[in-house]
Amino acid sequence: MEQLSFKLGAFEGPLDLLLMLIKKNKVSIYDIPIATILDQYLEVMKSMEEMDLEVSSEFLVLAATLLQIKSKMLLPKEDDGEEEEDPRTELVRRLLEYQQIKDSIEFFREHENSDVGTYFKLPDVIERPPAEMNYSKMTLENLMEAYRISCVKLERKLPPPKRSFSGIVGHEKVSIKDKVRNIWSRIVNKGKIMFGEIFKGIKSKPEAVASFLALLEMIKLNKIIVEDTDKKGEYSVTKITDDDNFNFEDLEE
Numbered sequence: 001m002e003q004l005s006f007k008l009g010a011f012e013g014p015l016d017l018l019l020m021l022i023k024k025n026k027v028s029i030y031d032i033p034i035a036t037i038l039d040q041y042l043e044v045m046k047s048m049e050e051m052d053l054e055v056s057s058e059f060l061v062l063a064a065t066l067l068q069i070k071s072k073m074l075l076p077k078e079d080d081g082e083e084e085e086d087p088r089t090e091l092v093r094r095l096l097e098y099q100q101i102k103d104s105i106e107f108f109r110e111h112e113n114s115d116v117g118t119y120f121k122l123p124d125v126i127e128r129p130p131a132e133m134n135y136s137k138m139t140l141e142n143l144m145e146a147y148r149i150s151c152v153k154l155e156r157k158l159p160p161p162k163r164s165f166s167g168i169v170g171h172e173k174v175s176i177k178d179k180v181r182n183i184w185s186r187i188v189n190k191g192k193i194m195f196g197e198i199f200k201g202i203k204s205k206p207e208a209v210a211s212f213l214a215l216l217e218m219i220k221l222n223k224i225i226v227e228d229t230d231k232k233g234e235y236s237v238t239k240i241t242d243d244d245n246f247n248f249e250d251l252e253e
Helices: 014-025 034-050 057-074 089-111 140-157 176-190 195-199 205-220
Strands: 192-194 224-228 235-239
Touching: 014 034, 014 057, 014 089, 034 057, 057 089, 176 192, 176 205, 176 235, 192 195, 195 205, 195 235, 205 224
Parallel strands: none
Antiparallel strands: 192 235, 224 235
16 A cells, blocks of 8 residues: 555544545545554654644554554454454444534534524514494393393303203112122022022112122122033122121221
8 A cells, every 4th residue: 555645634533534644545434454554653743743732642542443453454353153243333333423413513513603694683673553332232132132142151161060960860878898798698608609699689789790800709709619510601699708707897888
């Protein structure tokens, strides 16, 4: 490769210098010839010292990184069947990120004065004429009619009173505790009852729901078990504890 001449400028950092060397050598950033680039990098650093330019620790750190990568690439590869990671991978990632940042800076630098020469006009203040009120038709009858119309519109927006729903929706309170006590006494007497017997005599939906919830509560407390019988669609409810006592006070209403 031909000898490159360098004209030292103000580098923004070691990565900036490294990108410049890659560009001068016309090599791919994904396949950096570390040995060549390292020699040129050290040559630039030596030139900076000869010109009494300050060489910051960042340049030295990157030089050490390049030396480490070079040493790894010179080591013989182990033939263990696994593909080793390229030691240049991390350096390439840092260079790509730095290049992306530089491109962003250039973009904003080009557009920082894009609005120069752009002017805008403040909105005009338009004075509105005062409203003219005509009181010639304002009579007592007109005022009363306007008040009546306002009341009608207001009633349409308000929710209907509760008394409007009386007779439509009934609310029956049924105690789950009472249902548990009733079902338990029947099971204790018989030992086993059929599932359908629990709902015999029930006359309302809330009572049926309370009975079913009572049954679930007793199952949860391991007092009973519901099993499928041989007959299709029929289930039995059996007491599974020898203790007939039941603390009903701990149950919710």
